[in-house]
Amino acid sequence: MASASLLVFLLILACPVFTLQKKHLTDEAYKIIPDYGTTKVTNQIDSCWRSDSRWASNRQALADCTIGFGEAAIGGKFGKIYVVKDPSDDPINPKPGTLRYGAIQTEPLWIIFDNDMVITPKRELMVNSFKTIDGRGAKVEIANGACITIQDVSHVIIHGISVHDCKPGQAGLVRSTETHVGHRLVSDGDGISIFASSNIWVDHCYLARCTDGLLDITHASTAITVSNNYFTEHDKVMLLGHNDQFTADKVMKVTVVFNYFGPGLVQRMPRVRFGYAHVANNRYDEWEMYAIGGSAYPTILSEGNYFVAPDNPDVKEVTKREANGGWKNWKWRSSKDVFENGAYFVQSGWGTCAPQYKSSQFFSVADGSAVPSLTSDAGPLTCAVGRPC
Structure with a gap:
């Protein structure tokens, strides 16, 4: 009997499980995700970080958890924490405290959110190199306008946000860095567009109902991992x-x-x-x-x-x-x-x-x-x- 108990104990150690947590999705997404019970074996990405109760004080550790071709994507791992406090959007002269202001900075940044918010970009939200957009701890939605463009950059991580109901962005001036403002044509209405970029990781996002693709990877983009995302209610999902x-x-x-x-x-x-x-x-x-x-x-x-x-x-x-x-x-x-x-x-x-x-x-x-x-x-x-x- 003692040896049998020891065997059970060793099997438990070999097969880690954790209690499922409810997801912070948009309401309509939450309704259609089935319930698989109270315990499960975690996947390799999640087992790297989810059991750490100190995740909020060690956010950049997430960058070490990528697998596959996007494994080298470090995002803003070696940068400062930038906190989004304002959901407003100005494509030409973004204000400090907004998502666009943080996303266009030249220095590496790990971008987080101080509360739940819905951000509706008026034109494409351009993301510069060495940036992480980390929605953990808040319910963050990029929705109902132009959405995310990752173009001619590298080392970007998008994690834990909802991207839905994206529409073509208006043609006009858009700031892509601190020093560059350029004229953009009407965008396609993709949820996330990855264009001529490398070392990109998109993880634990919700994507639905955009005008064009939910997540498009084009123009010689490479070294990319797309993981743990929930896709629903759409025609052309991923190109x-x-x-x-x-x-x-x-x-x-x-x-x-x-x-x-x-x-x-x-x-x-x-x-x-x-x-x-x-x-x-x-x-x-x-x-x-x-x-x-x-x-x-x-x-x-x-x-x-x-x-x-x-x-x-x-x-x-x-x-x-x-x-x-x-x-x-x-x-x-x-x-x-x-x-x-x-x-x-x-x-x-x-x-x-x-x-x-x-x-x-x-x-x-x-x-x-x-x-x-x-x-x-x-x-x-x-x-x-x-x-x-």
């Missing part, structure tokens, strides 16, 4: 690659991991051109057209995902290739995926398509059966000072 003629996107490497692709999504989870996408341990709750697609000879490894097909018998296939022949040479592989309700993945190509991560980027991918647990905390979290998130 990787500008167009079929923009061959510079061959350098693109993106890790899409631990995300929850929820109800009301149509396509592009993601859609890839030219580059490489490691799509791992994500949950897909139906789709109206397809889940993973692409054109222009991309390479895609779908590993350990959980696909639940819609009831429509005509859209059971996970994949969609937009090509006039020749796609059978594209490397699209499925490994350890789980397929429910008739879902299926059409594989192609030959030879290895492993991500070839550096040792610091590597993470262990679980079997798809573990995904409902691994993704059950996708989206912004409720984080109270002095308590684990």
Whole structure:
């Protein structure tokens, strides 16, 4: 009996669990996230920081928790804490205390929020290099206007905010740094646009109902991780690659991991051109057209995902290739995926398509059966000072 008790104790130590916390999402998002019970095994990113009750006094430690191709993204890790106190927005001469003022500074900054707020940018919110936008401890929404643009910069972390109902920004002057104001054309209405940028990490965000894409990665952007996000109620979810003629996107490497692709999504989870996408341990709750697609000879490894097909018998296939022949040479592989309700993945190509991560980027991918647990905390979290998130 004593040896049996010891065995149980050792098993508990080997399999850490924590109590689920309710998420700080917009009200409509909270209603549609299912409840998976009171305990779960955490994913590798969350296990790095969520159990620390001192997270509020050690916020920059989050930057050490990235995995995949965006692992080197440090954001504002070595900068000062900048506190957003004012939700107003002036695209040309932003006031100190506003989000835009902090986002355009040249120095590294870790940007936090002193209370709940809804920010409606009048034109694109430009984010400069070495910035972290950290919504932990507040309910932060970027909504109902132009949203976030990450262009020609590096080392940006976006964590724990809701981005929804984004609309095309007006053409006009926009300040992108302390010293530069330039004329911007009408924006597309993306939730988060990553353009010609590198070392980017988007984690634990909620994205829904934007005019164009929820999260687009284009124009030779690379070294990016998209993780623990909750996507819902949208058509064109995530685009990787500008167009079929923009061959510079061959350098693109993106890790899409631990995300929850929820109800009301149509396509592009993601859609890839030219580059490489490691799509791992994500949950897909139906789709109206397809889940993973692409054109222009991309390479895609779908590993350990959980696909639940819609009831429509005509859209059971996970994949969609937009090509006039020749796609059978594209490397699209499925490994350890789980397929429910008739879902299926059409594989192609030959030879290895492993991500070839550096040792610091590597993470262990679980079997798809573990995904409902691994993704059950996708989206912004409720984080109270002095308590684990």
